[in-house]
Amino acid sequence: MANRNTDIHSGAKGTEMAPERWWTLAVRGVLAIIFGLIALIWPAITLKALVIVFGVYALINGATTILGAFRDRPSGERGWLILSGLVSLAAGIAALVWPRITTLALIWLIGAWFLITGIVEIVGAVMRRKEVEGDWSMLLNGVLAALFGLILMLWPGAGAVALVALIAIFAIVLGAAMLVLAFRARHVTHHPGHRAHPMAA
Template sequence: MATPYDRLYAPDRRNARIADLWWAMALRGVGAIVLGTLAVLWPGITLLVLAGVFAAYCLVDAAFSIILAVRGARRQERWGWPVLHSLVAIAAAVLTIFYPDLTVFAFVALLTVWALATGTIAIVGAFRLHPDHGRVWMILAGIVSLALGVLLLLFPQVGMFTLTWMIAFQAWLAGSMLLSLAFRLRMRQAERRTHGRRVPASE
Protein backbone atom coordinates (compact mmCIF):
# COMPACT_ATOMS: atom_id res chain seq x y z
CA MET A 1 0.00 0.00 0.00
CA ALA A 2 1.38 3.40 -1.00
CA THR A 3 2.20 5.72 1.89
CA PRO A 4 1.83 9.53 1.79
CA TYR A 5 5.64 9.67 1.44
CA ASP A 6 5.50 7.44 -1.64
CA ARG A 7 2.78 9.54 -3.24
CA LEU A 8 4.67 12.76 -2.49
CA TYR A 9 7.98 11.71 -4.04
CA ALA A 10 6.79 9.34 -6.78
CA PRO A 11 6.87 12.09 -9.48
CA ASP A 12 10.49 12.93 -8.53
CA ARG A 13 11.50 9.30 -8.84
CA ARG A 14 9.69 8.92 -12.14
CA ASN A 15 11.32 11.97 -13.66
CA ALA A 16 14.74 10.88 -12.42
CA ARG A 17 14.30 7.49 -14.05
CA ILE A 18 13.14 9.01 -17.31
CA ALA A 19 16.20 11.29 -17.20
CA ASP A 20 18.39 8.19 -16.96
CA LEU A 21 16.97 7.13 -20.34
CA TRP A 22 18.02 10.34 -22.08
CA TRP A 23 20.09 8.25 -24.50
CA ALA A 24 16.96 6.48 -25.79
CA MET A 25 15.36 9.84 -26.59
CA ALA A 26 18.59 10.95 -28.27
CA LEU A 27 18.71 7.86 -30.47
CA ARG A 28 15.06 8.32 -31.43
CA GLY A 29 15.89 11.88 -32.46
CA VAL A 30 18.90 10.78 -34.49
CA GLY A 31 16.79 8.08 -36.15
CA ALA A 32 14.17 10.65 -37.19
CA ILE A 33 16.80 12.97 -38.66
CA VAL A 34 18.37 10.06 -40.55
CA LEU A 35 14.93 9.17 -41.92
CA GLY A 36 14.40 12.70 -43.20
CA THR A 37 17.87 12.92 -44.69
CA LEU A 38 17.61 9.57 -46.50
CA ALA A 39 14.20 10.49 -47.87
CA VAL A 40 15.58 13.65 -49.47
CA LEU A 41 19.05 12.53 -50.53
CA TRP A 42 18.21 9.10 -51.96
CA PRO A 43 18.59 9.52 -55.71
CA GLY A 44 15.38 8.85 -57.60
CA ILE A 45 13.62 7.60 -54.49
CA THR A 46 10.61 5.41 -55.20
CA LEU A 47 7.55 4.74 -53.08
CA LEU A 48 8.91 1.28 -52.26
CA VAL A 49 12.21 2.69 -50.99
CA LEU A 50 10.51 5.50 -49.06
CA ALA A 51 8.15 3.01 -47.44
CA GLY A 52 11.07 0.75 -46.55
CA VAL A 53 12.99 3.58 -44.89
CA PHE A 54 9.86 4.57 -42.99
CA ALA A 55 9.30 0.97 -41.84
CA ALA A 56 12.89 0.72 -40.59
CA TYR A 57 12.48 3.94 -38.62
CA CYS A 58 9.22 2.69 -37.08
CA LEU A 59 10.89 -0.52 -35.90
CA VAL A 60 13.78 1.39 -34.30
CA ASP A 61 11.34 3.83 -32.70
CA ALA A 62 9.26 0.93 -31.37
CA ALA A 63 12.36 -0.71 -29.87
CA PHE A 64 13.17 2.35 -27.76
CA SER A 65 9.53 2.73 -26.69
CA ILE A 66 9.59 -0.89 -25.52
CA ILE A 67 12.70 -0.13 -23.46
CA LEU A 68 10.84 2.71 -21.74
CA ALA A 69 7.82 0.47 -21.13
CA VAL A 70 9.91 -2.38 -19.67
CA ARG A 71 11.75 0.01 -17.33
CA GLY A 72 8.42 1.42 -16.17
CA ALA A 73 6.83 -2.00 -15.65
CA ARG A 74 9.78 -3.23 -13.59
CA ARG A 75 9.37 -0.29 -11.22
CA GLN A 76 5.57 -0.65 -11.11
CA GLU A 77 5.05 2.68 -12.83
CA ARG A 78 2.77 3.62 -15.70
CA TRP A 79 3.96 1.96 -18.88
CA GLY A 80 0.83 2.01 -21.05
CA TRP A 81 1.74 5.02 -23.22
CA PRO A 82 5.18 3.70 -24.32
CA VAL A 83 3.55 0.34 -25.12
CA LEU A 84 0.82 2.03 -27.15
CA HIS A 85 3.43 4.06 -29.01
CA SER A 86 5.44 0.93 -29.82
CA LEU A 87 2.32 -0.93 -31.00
CA VAL A 88 1.42 1.89 -33.38
CA ALA A 89 4.97 1.98 -34.74
CA ILE A 90 5.17 -1.80 -35.15
CA ALA A 91 1.77 -1.92 -36.86
CA ALA A 92 2.85 0.77 -39.33
CA ALA A 93 6.11 -1.08 -40.05
CA VAL A 94 4.41 -4.46 -40.50
CA LEU A 95 1.78 -3.09 -42.86
CA THR A 96 4.47 -1.36 -44.90
CA ILE A 97 6.71 -4.44 -45.08
CA PHE A 98 4.04 -7.03 -45.85
CA TYR A 99 2.22 -4.88 -48.39
CA PRO A 100 5.05 -3.66 -50.64
CA ASP A 101 2.60 -2.89 -53.45
CA LEU A 102 1.10 0.01 -51.54
CA THR A 103 -0.15 2.84 -53.70
CA VAL A 104 0.79 6.41 -52.84
CA PHE A 105 -2.75 6.98 -51.56
CA ALA A 106 -2.61 3.90 -49.29
CA PHE A 107 0.79 4.92 -47.93
CA VAL A 108 -0.49 8.44 -47.26
CA ALA A 109 -3.46 6.95 -45.37
CA LEU A 110 -1.11 4.79 -43.29
CA LEU A 111 1.21 7.72 -42.65
CA THR A 112 -1.71 9.91 -41.61
CA VAL A 113 -2.92 7.44 -38.98
CA TRP A 114 0.65 6.96 -37.70
CA ALA A 115 1.30 10.71 -37.45
CA LEU A 116 -1.96 11.48 -35.65
CA ALA A 117 -1.60 8.55 -33.24
CA THR A 118 2.06 9.12 -32.35
CA GLY A 119 1.54 12.87 -32.04
CA THR A 120 -1.34 12.41 -29.62
CA ILE A 121 0.58 9.83 -27.58
CA ALA A 122 3.63 12.10 -27.35
CA ILE A 123 1.60 15.07 -26.13
CA VAL A 124 -0.29 13.05 -23.53
CA GLY A 125 2.89 11.31 -22.38
CA ALA A 126 4.69 14.65 -22.07
CA PHE A 127 2.59 15.56 -19.05
CA ARG A 128 4.33 12.80 -17.08
CA LEU A 129 7.47 14.94 -17.29
CA HIS A 130 8.22 17.86 -15.02
CA PRO A 131 8.56 21.11 -17.02
CA ASP A 132 12.27 21.41 -16.18
CA HIS A 133 12.86 17.95 -17.68
CA GLY A 134 11.96 19.14 -21.17
CA ARG A 135 8.20 18.69 -21.27
CA VAL A 136 7.84 21.46 -23.85
CA TRP A 137 10.17 19.69 -26.31
CA MET A 138 8.14 16.48 -26.14
CA ILE A 139 4.93 18.43 -26.66
CA LEU A 140 6.43 20.21 -29.67
CA ALA A 141 7.53 16.88 -31.17
CA GLY A 142 3.96 15.65 -30.80
CA ILE A 143 2.58 18.82 -32.39
CA VAL A 144 4.90 18.36 -35.38
CA SER A 145 3.56 14.84 -35.91
CA LEU A 146 -0.02 16.02 -35.55
CA ALA A 147 0.65 18.78 -38.09
CA LEU A 148 1.85 16.22 -40.62
CA GLY A 149 -1.25 14.12 -40.02
CA VAL A 150 -3.58 17.09 -40.44
CA LEU A 151 -1.84 18.22 -43.63
CA LEU A 152 -2.14 14.74 -45.11
CA LEU A 153 -5.81 14.65 -44.16
CA LEU A 154 -6.38 17.96 -45.94
CA PHE A 155 -4.25 17.07 -48.98
CA PRO A 156 -4.41 13.27 -49.43
CA GLN A 157 -3.65 13.41 -53.17
CA VAL A 158 -0.04 14.54 -52.78
CA GLY A 159 2.59 13.39 -55.24
CA MET A 160 5.82 11.58 -54.42
CA PHE A 161 7.95 14.73 -54.47
CA THR A 162 5.69 16.61 -52.05
CA LEU A 163 5.21 13.56 -49.84
CA THR A 164 8.96 13.01 -49.58
CA TRP A 165 9.58 16.58 -48.46
CA MET A 166 6.68 16.52 -46.02
CA ILE A 167 8.12 13.40 -44.37
CA ALA A 168 11.60 14.92 -44.36
CA PHE A 169 10.51 18.17 -42.70
CA GLN A 170 8.47 16.31 -40.09
CA ALA A 171 11.38 13.98 -39.36
CA TRP A 172 13.92 16.81 -39.11
CA LEU A 173 11.73 18.91 -36.84
CA ALA A 174 10.62 16.04 -34.60
CA GLY A 175 14.17 14.70 -34.44
CA SER A 176 15.49 18.10 -33.39
CA MET A 177 12.84 18.33 -30.67
CA LEU A 178 13.73 14.86 -29.36
CA LEU A 179 17.43 15.75 -29.30
CA SER A 180 16.61 18.90 -27.34
CA LEU A 181 14.54 16.78 -24.95
CA ALA A 182 17.43 14.32 -24.56
CA PHE A 183 19.84 17.18 -23.86
CA ARG A 184 17.56 18.57 -21.14
CA LEU A 185 17.13 15.10 -19.58
CA ARG A 186 20.90 14.61 -19.64
CA MET A 187 21.36 17.95 -17.86
CA ARG A 188 18.89 16.96 -15.14
CA GLN A 189 20.64 13.61 -14.70
CA ALA A 190 24.03 15.31 -14.41
CA GLU A 191 22.70 17.82 -11.87
CA ARG A 192 21.23 15.06 -9.75
CA ARG A 193 24.47 13.09 -9.73
CA THR A 194 26.65 16.15 -9.11
CA HIS A 195 24.69 17.91 -6.39
CA GLY A 196 22.70 15.00 -4.98
CA ARG A 197 18.94 14.85 -4.84
CA ARG A 198 16.60 14.17 -1.97
CA VAL A 199 15.08 11.28 -3.90
CA PRO A 200 17.65 9.35 -5.95
CA ALA A 201 16.49 7.46 -9.01
CA SER A 202 17.54 4.13 -7.50
CA GLU A 203 15.03 4.35 -4.63
Protein backbone atom coordinates in the same frame (compact mmCIF):
# COMPACT_ATOMS: atom_id res chain seq x y z
CA MET B 1 15.77 21.28 8.74
CA ALA B 2 15.40 17.53 8.22
CA ASN B 3 11.94 18.00 6.74
CA ARG B 4 13.19 20.67 4.35
CA ASN B 5 16.05 18.46 3.15
CA THR B 6 13.62 15.60 2.63
CA ASP B 7 11.33 17.84 0.55
CA ILE B 8 14.23 19.01 -1.59
CA HIS B 9 15.40 15.43 -2.19
CA SER B 10 11.87 14.32 -3.07
CA GLY B 11 11.44 17.22 -5.48
CA ALA B 12 14.67 16.37 -7.27
CA LYS B 13 13.72 12.71 -7.46
CA GLY B 14 10.32 13.56 -8.91
CA THR B 15 11.86 15.39 -11.85
CA GLU B 16 14.67 12.90 -12.44
CA MET B 17 14.45 10.71 -15.49
CA ALA B 18 15.89 7.22 -15.69
CA PRO B 19 19.06 6.96 -17.84
CA GLU B 20 17.45 4.69 -20.43
CA ARG B 21 14.76 7.29 -21.06
CA TRP B 22 17.13 9.86 -22.49
CA TRP B 23 19.05 7.42 -24.68
CA THR B 24 15.89 5.90 -26.17
CA LEU B 25 14.80 9.41 -27.12
CA ALA B 26 18.25 10.07 -28.58
CA VAL B 27 18.13 6.89 -30.68
CA ARG B 28 14.67 7.77 -31.97
CA GLY B 29 15.84 11.28 -32.79
CA VAL B 30 18.88 10.09 -34.72
CA LEU B 31 16.77 7.55 -36.64
CA ALA B 32 14.23 10.22 -37.57
CA ILE B 33 16.99 12.51 -38.84
CA ILE B 34 18.56 9.68 -40.88
CA PHE B 35 15.16 8.83 -42.37
CA GLY B 36 14.58 12.49 -43.25
CA LEU B 37 18.03 12.93 -44.79
CA ILE B 38 17.64 9.82 -46.95
CA ALA B 39 14.31 11.07 -48.28
CA LEU B 40 15.61 14.63 -48.74
CA ILE B 41 18.88 13.72 -50.48
CA TRP B 42 17.09 11.16 -52.65
CA PRO B 43 14.01 13.15 -53.83
CA ALA B 44 13.26 10.72 -56.66
CA ILE B 45 13.14 7.81 -54.23
CA THR B 46 10.89 5.03 -55.47
CA LEU B 47 7.74 4.14 -53.58
CA LYS B 48 9.12 0.70 -52.74
CA ALA B 49 12.32 2.18 -51.30
CA LEU B 50 10.36 4.73 -49.26
CA VAL B 51 8.16 1.98 -47.86
CA ILE B 52 11.22 -0.04 -46.81
CA VAL B 53 12.95 2.96 -45.22
CA PHE B 54 9.81 3.97 -43.33
CA GLY B 55 9.04 0.39 -42.30
CA VAL B 56 12.52 -0.22 -40.88
CA TYR B 57 12.49 3.15 -39.09
CA ALA B 58 9.05 2.50 -37.56
CA LEU B 59 10.07 -0.99 -36.38
CA ILE B 60 13.28 0.20 -34.71
CA ASN B 61 11.51 3.22 -33.23
CA GLY B 62 8.77 1.01 -31.79
CA ALA B 63 11.18 -1.57 -30.39
CA THR B 64 13.32 1.14 -28.77
CA THR B 65 10.29 2.81 -27.22
CA ILE B 66 8.97 -0.45 -25.74
CA LEU B 67 12.44 -1.36 -24.46
CA GLY B 68 12.63 1.97 -22.64
CA ALA B 69 9.12 1.44 -21.22
CA PHE B 70 10.06 -1.86 -19.52
CA ARG B 71 13.26 -0.58 -17.91
CA ASP B 72 12.42 0.89 -14.51
CA ARG B 73 9.64 3.18 -15.70
CA PRO B 74 6.76 4.22 -13.41
CA SER B 75 3.59 2.23 -14.18
CA GLY B 76 1.67 5.34 -15.25
CA GLU B 77 4.32 6.33 -17.77
CA ARG B 78 4.96 2.77 -18.96
CA GLY B 79 1.46 2.38 -20.40
CA TRP B 80 1.59 5.24 -22.90
CA LEU B 81 5.16 4.38 -23.90
CA ILE B 82 4.13 0.79 -24.69
CA LEU B 83 1.14 2.09 -26.66
CA SER B 84 3.36 4.44 -28.65
CA GLY B 85 5.79 1.60 -29.36
CA LEU B 86 3.04 -0.79 -30.44
CA VAL B 87 1.60 1.81 -32.84
CA SER B 88 5.04 2.27 -34.37
CA LEU B 89 5.58 -1.50 -34.67
CA ALA B 90 2.18 -1.94 -36.31
CA ALA B 91 2.92 0.81 -38.85
CA GLY B 92 6.32 -0.70 -39.65
CA ILE B 93 4.93 -4.21 -40.10
CA ALA B 94 2.06 -2.93 -42.26
CA ALA B 95 4.51 -1.08 -44.51
CA LEU B 96 6.82 -4.06 -44.95
CA VAL B 97 4.21 -6.80 -45.45
CA TRP B 98 2.14 -4.78 -47.92
CA PRO B 99 4.37 -5.06 -51.02
CA ARG B 100 1.95 -3.44 -53.46
CA ILE B 101 0.94 -0.50 -51.32
CA THR B 102 -0.20 2.52 -53.34
CA THR B 103 1.17 6.03 -52.92
CA LEU B 104 -2.12 7.22 -51.41
CA ALA B 105 -2.24 4.30 -48.95
CA LEU B 106 1.37 4.93 -47.90
CA ILE B 107 0.62 8.61 -47.26
CA TRP B 108 -2.39 7.64 -45.16
CA LEU B 109 -0.31 5.09 -43.25
CA ILE B 110 2.46 7.59 -42.47
CA GLY B 111 -0.10 10.28 -41.64
CA ALA B 112 -2.00 7.99 -39.28
CA TRP B 113 1.26 6.94 -37.62
CA PHE B 114 2.27 10.57 -37.02
CA LEU B 115 -1.22 11.47 -35.76
CA ILE B 116 -1.56 8.57 -33.32
CA THR B 117 2.04 8.92 -32.11
CA GLY B 118 1.49 12.65 -31.56
CA ILE B 119 -1.70 12.06 -29.57
CA VAL B 120 0.06 9.47 -27.40
CA GLU B 121 2.96 11.89 -26.82
CA ILE B 122 0.49 14.63 -25.82
CA VAL B 123 -1.24 12.30 -23.35
CA GLY B 124 2.13 11.28 -21.92
CA ALA B 125 3.20 14.92 -21.54
CA VAL B 126 -0.04 15.77 -19.70
CA MET B 127 0.38 12.76 -17.40
CA ARG B 128 3.94 13.84 -16.55
CA ARG B 129 3.23 17.57 -16.20
CA LYS B 130 3.63 17.42 -12.40
CA GLU B 131 6.94 15.55 -12.62
CA VAL B 132 8.56 17.84 -15.16
CA GLU B 133 6.94 21.16 -14.37
CA GLY B 134 7.56 23.92 -16.89
CA ASP B 135 9.03 21.57 -19.54
CA TRP B 136 6.85 21.83 -22.65
CA SER B 137 9.24 20.06 -25.03
CA MET B 138 7.41 16.74 -25.00
CA LEU B 139 4.00 18.37 -25.39
CA LEU B 140 5.24 20.49 -28.31
CA ASN B 141 6.75 17.40 -29.90
CA GLY B 142 3.40 15.61 -29.72
CA VAL B 143 1.44 18.58 -31.06
CA LEU B 144 3.78 18.95 -34.05
CA ALA B 145 3.57 15.24 -34.86
CA ALA B 146 -0.24 15.20 -34.61
CA LEU B 147 -0.60 18.31 -36.78
CA PHE B 148 1.73 16.89 -39.41
CA GLY B 149 -0.25 13.65 -39.44
CA LEU B 150 -3.44 15.62 -40.05
CA ILE B 151 -1.79 17.57 -42.87
CA LEU B 152 -0.77 14.35 -44.61
CA MET B 153 -4.21 12.79 -44.22
CA LEU B 154 -6.06 15.92 -45.37
CA TRP B 155 -3.68 16.60 -48.27
CA PRO B 156 -2.98 13.15 -49.72
CA GLY B 157 -3.33 14.15 -53.35
CA ALA B 158 -0.27 16.41 -53.52
CA GLY B 159 2.62 15.50 -55.75
CA ALA B 160 4.69 12.55 -54.57
CA VAL B 161 7.96 14.49 -54.72
CA ALA B 162 6.49 17.38 -52.72
CA LEU B 163 5.15 15.02 -50.08
CA VAL B 164 8.44 13.15 -49.79
CA ALA B 165 10.21 16.49 -49.27
CA LEU B 166 7.62 17.53 -46.67
CA ILE B 167 7.93 14.23 -44.82
CA ALA B 168 11.73 14.49 -44.94
CA ILE B 169 11.84 18.03 -43.55
CA PHE B 170 9.42 17.24 -40.75
CA ALA B 171 11.27 14.04 -39.85
CA ILE B 172 14.49 16.05 -39.49
CA VAL B 173 12.77 18.71 -37.35
CA LEU B 174 11.10 16.05 -35.21
CA GLY B 175 14.40 14.19 -34.80
CA ALA B 176 16.17 17.38 -33.75
CA ALA B 177 13.43 18.08 -31.20
CA MET B 178 13.81 14.56 -29.80
CA LEU B 179 17.57 15.04 -29.46
CA VAL B 180 17.06 18.32 -27.59
CA LEU B 181 14.57 16.64 -25.26
CA ALA B 182 16.91 13.66 -24.82
CA PHE B 183 19.89 15.77 -23.77
CA ARG B 184 17.72 17.85 -21.46
CA ALA B 185 16.57 14.59 -19.85
CA ARG B 186 20.18 13.45 -19.61
CA HIS B 187 21.15 16.71 -17.91
CA VAL B 188 18.34 16.33 -15.35
CA THR B 189 19.33 12.70 -14.77
CA HIS B 190 22.97 13.56 -14.01
CA HIS B 191 22.23 16.87 -12.25
CA PRO B 192 18.91 16.35 -10.42
CA GLY B 193 19.70 19.15 -7.99
CA HIS B 194 19.37 21.74 -10.76
CA ARG B 195 15.63 21.23 -10.77
CA ALA B 196 15.35 21.75 -7.03
CA HIS B 197 15.01 25.33 -5.82
CA PRO B 198 15.10 25.30 -2.03
CA MET B 199 13.51 28.24 -0.25
CA ALA B 200 15.49 30.31 2.17
CA ALA B 201 15.14 29.43 5.84
